[in-house]
Amino acid sequence: MDDTQTLVRRATAAVNSGKPDEAQRLCEQGLARDPGDPVLHHLLAAVLFSRGVIGPAHAHIDVSLAKRPNNAPARLLAARIARSEGQFDAALSHLDAAIAASPQREMFIEKARTLDMAGLRDQARGAWQAILKVIPGHQEATAQLGRLAWEDGDPATAANLLAQATETDAPASVWFNLGLARQDLRDHEGAARAYRKAFDLKPDHAEAALNLGIALQETGDLDAAMDAFGKAYRLRPQLFGSIAMALTSAPHGRLWLDEDALRRMLA
Numbered sequence: 001m002d003d004t005q006t007l008v009r010r011a012t013a014a015v016n017s018g019k020p021d022e023a024q025r026l027c028e029q030g031l032a033r034d035p036g037d038p039v040l041h042h043l044l045a046a047v048l049f050s051r052g053v054i055g056p057a058h059a060h061i062d063v064s065l066a067k068r069p070n071n072a073p074a075r076l077l078a079a080r081i082a083r084s085e086g087q088f089d090a091a092l093s094h095l096d097a098a099i100a101a102s103p104q105r106e107m108f109i110e111k112a113r114t115l116d117m118a119g120l121r122d123q124a125r126g127a128w129q130a131i132l133k134v135i136p137g138h139q140e141a142t143a144q145l146g147r148l149a150w151e152d153g154d155p156a157t158a159a160n161l162l163a164q165a166t167e168t169d170a171p172a173s174v175w176f177n178l179g180l181a182r183q184d185l186r187d188h189e190g191a192a193r194a195y196r197k198a199f200d201l202k203p204d205h206a207e208a209a210l211n212l213g214i215a216l217q218e219t220g221d222l223d224a225a226m227d228a229f230g231k232a233y234r235l236r237p238q239l240f241g242s243i244a245m246a247l248t249s250a251p252h253g254r255l256w257l258d259e260d261a262l263r264r265m266l267a
Contacts, residue, residue, distance in 0.1 A: 004034045011043050023047045038067040042074050049081055057081055072102035079110060088118035105135065116144060124148070139165050143174045150177060155184035166194075172202035179211055188218040199231075206236040214246050226265070233266040240266070 007030035014023035027044035030037060045060035061078045068074060075098035082091040095111045112127035125148050131141040146161030159181035165174050179194035195212035199205050213228035229243045244262060 004030055004037055004040070008037075008039050008043065011040070015043065015047060020047050020051060036063070036067065038064040038071075038074075042068075042071075042077065045081070046077055049077065049084075054081060054084055058085070069097070070101045072098045072104070072107070075101065076107065076110060079114065083114050083117060088114060092118070105131075108134075109140070112141070112144070121148065121151075137164070139168060139170065139174075143170065143177070146174075146181070147177050150181050150184070155181045159185060159187075159190075166197075172198040172205055172208065175201065176205065176208050176211075179208070179215070183211065183215060186218075188215045191215040192219065199228075204235060206232050206239060209235065210239055210242060210246075213243070217246065230266045233263075 007026050011023045011026040011030070014020075014026060024044065024047045027040050027047065030040045031044070034040070041060045041064040045057045045064065048054075048057035048060065058078075058081050061074060061081060064074050065071070065078060075094045079091040079094035079098065082088075082094060091114050092111065095107060095114060099107045099111070108127065108131055112124060112131060115124035115127050118124075125145065128141040128144045128148075131138055132145065135141070142161050143165035146158045146165060149155075149161060150158035159178065162174060162178035162181055166178060175194045175198035179191045179198060182188075182191035182194060192212055192215040195208050195215055198208040199212060202208065209228050209232035213225045213232060216222075216225035216228055229247070232239050233243060240263065243266065244259070247262075
């Protein structure tokens with residue numbers, strides 16, 4: 001019969017090999033013999049959290065932290081669990097403890113993300129700026145500062161930062177935000193390129209297709225705009241009103257008196 005340390009090693013290997021069922025079984029087997037082992041509680045919390053089983057994950061990480069309050073990885077996991085529950089104050093408290101125990105870059109990035117998610121804009125901006133000073137060109141920090149600039153009504157700064165963030169592989173959300181900033185600057189061709197890239201990366205991104213259609217319409221390319229509007233409508237029929245409004249209100253739009261005919265064309 002394996003001892004606790006052997007079970008911990010096997011469970012860790014199972015987690016790292018993408019075998020959550022085996023990892024959970026090993027953790028539960030170990031805890032049946034040694035109910036208070038903090039490492040097994042930590043591992044089981046990680047497995048459960050990865051599966052979206054939040055409540056039990058929270059309970060297990062609490063048991064682990066009760067015995068190892070200064071363990072930075074456990075604090076980091078506890079912060080992520082609390083954040084997923086919308087408990088931002090608790091998440092920030094865990095992150096501050098993790099930083100005090102082991103001030104690593106990952107901890108500061110997680111704190112910036114948490115401040116952002118909590119809606120603490122000024123603190124989040126300061127946190128992202130601090131990361132960018134330590135890690136010049138950090139993509140996520142650059143992208144988030146760009147988004148914050150756009151939300152603050154500064155599309156020029158936003159477009160500059162977001163363009164920098166797309167110089168390396170960037171997720172669809174960054175390209176979409178770049179499209180928003182360029183659209184506000186009336187750079188419709190640049191906005192269309194950004195929205196098209198966002199849609200290519202995330203083919204179910206209905207808003208990217210809608211905004212692509214609007215940007216293309218502004219450039220005068222009505223056929224391509226209608227194609228984009230059709231994709232948006234097929235992905236999310238509830239966008240019909242927005243599409244109809246865009247078509248009838250833009251300088252290069254088209255007037256549709258027959259709503260059913262427009263729906264048929266978009267479908």
